[in-house]
Amino acid sequence: xxHFIITGTSRGIGESLAEQLIDENHHLICISRSTNQxxxxxxxxxxCRLDYFNHDLNNLNxxxxxxxxxxxxxxxxxxxxxxxxxINNAAILTPVSPIELIETEKIxxxxxxxxxxxxxxxxxxxxxxxxxxxxxxxxxxxxxxxKYLLPxxxxxxxxxxxxxxxxxxxxxxxxxxxxxxxxxxxxxxMIDTNLQSEIRSLSSDHFPYVNEFIRLSxxxxxxxxxxxxxxxxxxxxxxxxxxxxxxESID
Numbered sequence: 562x563x564h565f566i567i568t569g570t571s572r573g574i575g576e577s578l579a580e581q582l583i584d585e586n587h588h589l590i591c592i593s594r595s596t597n598q599x600x601x602x603x604x605x606x607x608x609c610r611l612d613y614f615n616h617d618l619n620n621l622n623x624x625x626x627x628x629x630x631x632x633x634x635x636x637x638x639x640x641x642x643x644x645x646x647x648i649n650n651a652a653i654l655t656p657v658s659p660i661e662l663i664e665t666e667k668i669x670x671x672x673x674x675x676x677x678x679x680x681x682x683x684x685x686x687x688x689x690x691x692x693x694x695x696x697x698x699x700x701x702x703x704x705x706x707x708k709y710l711l712p713x714x715x716x717x718x719x720x721x722x723x724x725x726x727x728x729x730x731x732x733x734x735x736x737x738x739x740x741x742x743x744x745x746x747x748x749x750x751m752i753d754t755n756l757q758s759e760i761r762s763l764s765s766d767h768f769p770y771v772n773e774f775i776r777l778s779x780x781x782x783x784x785x786x787x788x789x790x791x792x793x794x795x796x797x798x799x800x801x802x803x804x805x806x807x808x809e810s811i812d
Contacts, residue, residue, distance in 0.1 A: 563644040564635050566590040568618065568682065569651030571597050574702065574752065577790035578648060583609045590631050592616055593651070618651055618678035619670055628685035636689075644696035646797060647686045649679035649724075652702065657713050657768050668716055675720030680727055687731075687742060697742035700797050701728050705748045705809065713768045725807055732806045743803025747796060749811055752784045 565582050569575035571593035579591055579600045588610045591600060594617050604611035612634050616627050635645060653674050656667040683699055690697050706714055707721035728746040735741040792811035796802065 562586060562588055563646065564588045564590065565646050565648065566592070566631060566682075566686070567648045567650060568592045568678075570600060571595055574749065574786050574789055574793070575648075575650045576600065577786040578650065578793065581787075581790050581794055583607050583611075585609055588612075588635070590614065590634065592618075592627070619673045621673055621677055621681060624678065624681045625685060628682065628689060632689045644698070645686075645690055645693070646697075647683065647699045648702065648793075648797070649682060649700070650702045651678070652704075654714075654717050656716060659713055660715050663716070671716040672720050675717065676723045676727070679724060683727075683731065687735075690740075690742065691738075692740065694740045697740070698797060698802055699728075699731070699742055699744040700793065701744070701746040702793075703728070703746040703748055703807070705750075707748075708809070711768075729806050732803070745796075745803055745806055745808055747793060747808045747811060749789050749793060750784050752786055752789050 563586065565579075565587060567575055567578050567582075567589065570579045570591040575591075575593065576597055576599075579589055579597070580603060582589060583600075583604050585608045589600075589604065589612070591597065591611065591613045592615075594615060596613050596615060601611060601613060603609075612631070614627060614631060616623065618624070651674060653671060656663045656671065660668075679701055683701075686697075686699065701724050703724050704717070704721045706718045707725050710718050725746050728744055731742075731744050735744060789811065796808065796811065
């Protein structure tokens with residue numbers, strides 16, 4: 562039995578990841594603020610075990626208990642636990658604006674969800690699997706914005722750059738572990754999700770590159786969430802997973 566913990570499954574890449582991983586030999590653990598009933602229904606039809614946890618990742622202090630609850634389902638399983646995988650996918654783009662125009666609470670929320678929540682989830686994942694001799698993998702969904710900077714995206718870019726550094730650090734730590742986890746951060750590319758819609762709705766005063774993003778959408782140059790999820794799953798399940806700590810392309 563392969564267990565997949567996925568954050569941000571209410572829509573976008575997370576929804577597509579969950580949908581494509583539905584299988585009677587898989588146990589899906591989905592995390593988002595609201596339950597994705599479509600995914601729940603598909604799992605029932607295909608006899609796939611699914612546990613859904615409603616949680617706002619901005620609530621950092623409750624993540625420890627969330628992970629304990631999740632692992633009570635995994636470790637109490639009667640199935641043979643051959644693999645436990647974590648995909649830190651949940652993210653927010655906003656606020657997109659020059660930093661001096663952004664409210665403090667919006668900065669905090671962005672860093673909470675994009676950086677601190679994945680760090681705390683990963684910490685708990687490693688703590689709770691430390692003594693398990695199973696295939697353990699962590700995939701952090703990062704962004705090219707960590708490396709290629711644009712104005713008005715300081716919060717998002719900073720959080721993703723931090724996620725990359727965190728991933729590199731964890732890889733070094735795990736190399737000396739008795740039962741190490743494989744870890745990598747992946748840049749999934751430009752995808753036609755709500756994050757892209759948010760960018761295209763901004764004023765040029767707040768985001769000078771808005772017309773470039775509108776043009777990319779109009780020319781059909783954005784990837785679909787379904788295509789992106791398929792490529793991410795291929796990477797996660799590959800024999801070479803974890804050899805490269807930062808993957809800047811899914812192709």
